[in-house]
Amino acid sequence: MTNLSPATVVPPRGRSGLRSMLPRWSPKLGIGLALIVAITLFGLVGPLLLGDPNLIRDLGLTSPGGEFLLGTTLTGQDVLAQLASATRGSLYIGLLVGVMATVLSALFGIIGSYVGGYVDEAFSLFSNVMLVIPGLPLVIVISAFVPADQRGSWTIAVVLAITGWAASARVLRAQTLSLRNRDYVAAAKVSGEKPWRVITVEILPNLLPLLASQFVFAVIYAILSEAGLSFLGLGASNSSTLGTMLYYAQNGFALQREAWWWFVPPGLVIALFGCGLSLVNFSIDEIINPKLRDIPRRRAAEPDRAAGPVASTDADADAVMTVRDLSVVYRVGTPVHAVKDVSLTLRRGEILGLAGESGCGKSTLAYAINRLHRPPAEVTTGSVTFHDRDGDDLDVLALGPGELREFRWSKLSMVFQGAMNALNPVITVRAQLEDVLTTHRPGMTGAQRRARCEEVLRLVGVDVRRLRSYPHELSGGMRQRVVIAMALLLDPQVMIMDEPTTALDVVVQRGILREILRLRDEIGFAVLFITHDLPLLLELADRIAVMKDGEVVEYATAEEVYARPAHPYTRELLESFPSLTGERGAFVRTGDRAEPAGAEPAGAGGVAGLPGGPIPSGPIPSGPIPSGPIPSGPIPSGPTPSGGVR
């Protein structure tokens, strides 16, 4: 899913280099940054320009205007000058608390959970205790305990940091516990990386969005709490903050005297700064998480359609699904044209193989056919028509959400790449199968549901006693069979299988493929089988489409693809797999490209450029069930080849 083939890349219209690391500009981010920058500048530069905020003048309370833009306080002090210096004081405390609370939460949340054992338990207990102590009363008690002459900005910041880190630590702990078990962390440990390096290089970057948003949250919390403390007369005694301004306004009866200019400006600055930080917080995930960065702000212009039956334009009367000129583009910085004008027809009861190297667009096509593609993927042109067995033609790209839910599992089901991991680990097989029936067939009784679950499980060759099992109690092959059983539950007319057996060993893979063939023959559904393994398709599929750089470059029966591959790329693919005689294709052995485009295709029974001559893999499949290498017949009982218990 990651390799960007140069041929598939639409000419750049996006950003590159460092700029591509930044989030897309959005009104939220713009307004948030503008508010923060403006208030910070005011706090930094204002006190230098606006004179002494404590200078007492013999003016009394003056309303805004003239020399004093925001008027004066009861003692004739300039409110604007006070506001600038109070903003600076509040920002200072906010920054101190933000840093201290983030460091504390990272220390107790990340390090404890990574080290594990007693350290984790002790850290976790401490965090929990801090969490259940009510924050504001504790802050008030601590602040009140510290004598007023020692209650400086630092003291207040420490008090607020002590009471403000625990919730973040718990979130970080949960996240670290999950990250700690990921494969790449295990790989780093196995490769001998030191713990501090695993934490800083493997784990910390994944936690940055959380840390960043928690920092922002801590700053907001600190500014608001400090304002609250100051308002109660427990704030920093040696510095002026927005809270102390409000405190003096309250003591001077500003509200009763209708001196709004005294208390509204500090309140407004607090509100606007909190608002700015929150808006920027929305964009922090985007800055760190590349997946979110490229999601377009609006649904791009997908072809506008009216839902419902459409007139059939397909000449193939036997077709169950017709894909016409389908194009899919990933709207990323440099858009990727992953599927280009693909047209395919899937006939009833047929297995249509879709082959191609990694990154050629197979999965993107499968997802788009099923409308499972998500932004930044966008279907730009084309149609997908489903020819229902009751005679209706459905325009899949135009189905509404409800119609799509109904369509997806009952008419067309999908077995995903790595599907054996798709089962929920904490729910039994029975519950997972029954869940599909409860959702799609609400009229079924419990007994009917149970009977259907047993039926499909038998169909795929798994003992019905396994209905009581949890996924971890099954072997990989059995899990895969359960997933196929789930896809069969509603008797779909089409099944899309995206590399359904790649994670399994060859023997189990063969067993499952044999099941698919048998089931297809018994039940009569059509299969779009996606794999990079062309020789496998030669045995399994009736027809094969070969994809390269998003385009279908070859589309013919399995016999034709095998005997007379028309496109040089197909020949190259055929040559890149080992022949059963023991020879390897030239492409694999030397890394050379096989033949130049336009070279003569190999004759029947031989593959161009393959030193081993014809692939002697037994008879070429003909008819619905290929004979030869995949044996038909009942599923063997007893333990599965992978060692699981049947």
Ligand SMILES: Nc1ncnc2c1ncn2[C@@H]1O[C@H](COP(=O)(O)OP(=O)(O)OP(=O)(O)O)[C@@H](O)[C@H]1O
């Ligand atoms: N989210 C994404 N953003 C940008 N480009 C993407 C994204 N997902 C896939 N692509 C690109 O789309 C192209 C097709 O990817 P796709 O996953 O469909 O290939 P594939 O043939 O299924 O490969 P594989 O067999 O390895 O899964 C690739 O060039 C890939 O880099």
